[in-house]
Amino acid sequence: MATNNIYGLFGKSPISPLQQHMSHAHSCIGELNGFMIAIHAQDWDEAEKIRSTIATKEGEADVLKKKLRLSLPSTFMMPFSRRDLLDLLLIQDSIANTAKDVSGLMINRKMTLPDEIFEDIIELTEVCIKTSAMALKAINELDELLETAFGTREQKVVNHIISRINDLESESDKIQHKIRAKLFPLEASLPPVDVMFYYRAVEWLGELADSAQRVGSRLEVLLAK
Amino acid sequence: MEIIANYGDILLILAVVFGLFMAWGVGANDVANAMGTSVGSGAITIKQAIIIAVIFEFAGAILAGGEVTATIRKGILDASIFTDSPHLLVYGMLASLLAAGMWLMIASSLGWPVSTTHSIVGAIVGFGAVGVGVDAVAWGKVGTIAMSWIVSPLLAGTLAFMLFRSLQDLIIDTKEPFKNAQKYVPFYMFLVGFVISLVTIFKGLKHVGLEFDTLTSYMLAIGFGVLVMTVGTILIRRIKIDPSENEDFHFTSMERIFSVLMVITAAAMAFAHGSNDVANAIGPLAAIYGVIESGGLIGAKSSLPVWVLLVGGGGIVFGLVTYGHKVIATIGTGITQLTPSRGFAATLAAAATVVIASGTGLPVSTTQVLVGAVLGVGLARGLAALDTRVINKIFLSWIVTLPAGALMSIIFFFMLKGMFGA
Numbered sequence: 001m002a003t004n005n006i007y008g009l010f011g012k013s014p015i016s017p018l019q020q021h022m023s024h025a026h027s028c029i030g031e032l033n034g035f036m037i038a039i040h041a042q043d044w045d046e047a048e049k050i051r052s053t054i055a056t057k058e059g060e061a062d063v064l065k066k067k068l069r070l071s072l073p074s075t076f077m078m079p080f081s082r083r084d085l086l087d088l089l090l091i092q093d094s095i096a097n098t099a100k101d102v103s104g105l106m107i108n109r110k111m112t113l114p115d116e117i118f119e120d121i122i123e124l125t126e127v128c129i130k131t132s133a134m135a136l137k138a139i140n141e142l143d144e145l146l147e148t149a150f151g152t153r154e155q156k157v158v159n160h161i162i163s164r165i166n167d168l169e170s171e172s173d174k175i176q177h178k179i180r181a182k183l184f185p186l187e188a189s190l191p192p193v194d195v196m197f198y199y200r201a202v203e204w205l206g207e208l209a210d211s212a213q214r215v216g217s218r219l220e221v222l223l224a225k
Numbered sequence: 226m227e228i229i230a231n232y233g234d235i236l237l238i239l240a241v242v243f244g245l246f247m248a249w250g251v252g253a254n255d256v257a258n259a260m261g262t263s264v265g266s267g268a269i270t271i272k273q274a275i276i277i278a279v280i281f282e283f284a285g286a287i288l289a290g291g292e293v294t295a296t297i298r299k300g301i302l303d304a305s306i307f308t309d310s311p312h313l314l315v316y317g318m319l320a321s322l323l324a325a326g327m328w329l330m331i332a333s334s335l336g337w338p339v340s341t342t343h344s345i346v347g348a349i350v351g352f353g354a355v356g357v358g359v360d361a362v363a364w365g366k367v368g369t370i371a372m373s374w375i376v377s378p379l380l381a382g383t384l385a386f387m388l389f390r391s392l393q394d395l396i397i398d399t400k401e402p403f404k405n406a407q408k409y410v411p412f413y414m415f416l417v418g419f420v421i422s423l424v425t426i427f428k429g430l431k432h433v434g435l436e437f438d439t440l441t442s443y444m445l446a447i448g449f450g451v452l453v454m455t456v457g458t459i460l461i462r463r464i465k466i467d468p469s470e471n472e473d474f475h476f477t478s479m480e481r482i483f484s485v486l487m488v489i490t491a492a493a494m495a496f497a498h499g500s501n502d503v504a505n506a507i508g509p510l511a512a513i514y515g516v517i518e519s520g521g522l523i524g525a526k527s528s529l530p531v532w533v534l535l536v537g538g539g540g541i542v543f544g545l546v547t548y549g550h551k552v553i554a555t556i557g558t559g560i561t562q563l564t565p566s567r568g569f570a571a572t573l574a575a576a577a578t579v580v581i582a583s584g585t586g587l588p589v590s591t592t593q594v595l596v597g598a599v600l601g602v603g604l605a606r607g608l609a610a611l612d613t614r615v616i617n618k619i620f621l622s623w624i625v626t627l628p629a630g631a632l633m634s635i636i637f638f639f640m641l642k643g644m645f646g647a
Binding site for chain 1 (some may be wrong): 287390398474556
């Protein structure tokens with residue numbers, strides 16, 4: 001007796017796959033700290049190892065992304081809009097992508113960071129990691145949000161996390177600003193093409209924090225329904 | 226009349242066999258749907274579900290199954306038409322049982338959505354309108370039944386929505402969900418016991434020869450509610466909060482309290498299901514028995530014999546034990562996103578709706594009522610993903626099952642007429 005109406009009524013919840021995806025995306029960005037240190041020490045073997053770890057994780061995140069997309073037919077009734085959920089997934093995915101791009105770029109160009117900005121780069125990376133960790137924390141609250149049917153009390157908890165994300169993101173902006181300010185006087189003494197790519201790397205790191213922040217703000221939209 | 230006198234015994238034996246077959250089908254397939262939300266929420270094990278189902282399906286069938294049985298037996302058709310030809314009613318009811326039973330087998334083996342209730346009602350209306358005459362059908366009553374098929378899932382959905390919102394406001398979305406659960410869950414337990422017993426006492430028990438006045442009925446229902454509440458409270462007191470289990474998911478301890486509530490609600494659901502669906506099998510049997518017993522007199526004021534209810538209840542339990550437990554296991558492991566709090570809201574709403582329908586004598590589809598209730602929780606943002614294609618399936622089962630049951634029962638009706646004589 002194959003068809004049971006009750007059985008057919010329940011679809012697979014997208015929440016835990018979404019959380020898994022975010023935790024993969026976050027683990028990509030989490031590798032960047034060790035990567036920067038390896039780059040600075042010009043330990044290319046180690047850096048390459050980390051880069052390939054990031055690439056693998058990014059690939060896994062991609063697989064999760066595709067799987068989740070395919071398991072969300074438009075007939076699903078969910079406590080949030082399907083569109084918002086898919087957007088959120090895309091933003092999460094861009095964290096993994098950007099982390100992969102940054103590491104790829106720096107390895108390919110055998111980019112050595114000037115000592116003057118190295119510590120700031122490390123600081124920026126750390127803030128990016130923290131921002132994304134905070135975004136992961138927010139995404140992990142989705143179980144609790146569902147349990148309380150997106151109740152006001154639990155929404156407050158999440159809004160608090162989101163405001164922490166926003167704080168961290170603006171901190172990352174400040175650090176980027178500081179790095180650029182230090183980089184400018186050095187421009188004349190460095191190979192121009194290198195300088196161009198230093199700016200590019202800083203910009204991409206900033207994008208990581210931006211994406212993490214967008215995860216938070218998209219989650220906010222998703223909650224409001 | 227002489228057909229009844231000559232073939233009365235064999236016709237009655239056939240009716241019992243077909244009736245048992247239908248009851249078996251209900252137990253094998255429908256019970257699993259009724260228990261689905263309880264097992265799926267993880268609150269009770271599959272074994273517990275089967276034990277609860279065996280006891281309470283049976284109790285529901287015996288104690289509260291009378292009113293719907295009466296509808297199937299003599300509400301859908303206009304009895305006065307058969308005064309001169311009571312054997313036609315016997316043929317028709319036999320044909321209906323056979324048609325509904327076969328249709329259920331065919332449809333479920335093909336994986337089509339079916340409802341026992343719709344099959345039997347379609348079959349009875351079919352043989353009545355085509356085999357006997359359009360006037361033979363009490364269209365007013367049929368209209369009411371059809372309306373109840375639309376209203377019952379909607380009502381269950383609304384009830385589930387409100388119940389679930391009240392859970393959120395009082396217990397889940399609060400500062401101390403565990404404490405509030407301990408405080409308020411006993412009240413919900415009272416509600417379960419009160420609603421189920423009130424409807425049963427008012428409407429069901431008269432078929433087993435018990436009647437009470439209004440005040441006594443209320444007192445009994447309140448007493449039963451308090452009893453359920455007391456037992457439940459003792460069980461709840463035993464549950465202790467365990468901080469380690471709440472680290473990953475903050476509501477684990479609280480949900481364990483709802484698990485206790487879910488056991489009680491699962492029993493209520495099994496009771497409600499038994500009270501409504503047993504009629505699909507034994508309503509026609511009761512009609513046949515009534516005709517044969519009175520020697521061909523239609524409308525003789527014969528009460529529903531308890532052995533007929535026993536055939537129904539026993540058949541359901543038999544179906545459950547021989548086959549239904551497998552379906553329960555499949556459903557129970559397949560539904561993963563229900564937590565006991567949601568399972569409770571949906572199941573109680575469905576059980577209350579079905580029991581009210583049973584009390585009113587309306588045959589409804591328990592599965593569809595439950596679908597309505599679950600969607601109600603979904604609308605309250607309580608569930609992560611519900612596949613609304615099920616709604617299409619429900620409409621499909623209305624459109625397909627009614628004519629299919631009708632067509633088959635018309636064919637069987639004329640076959641029986643040919644075999645036993647007009």
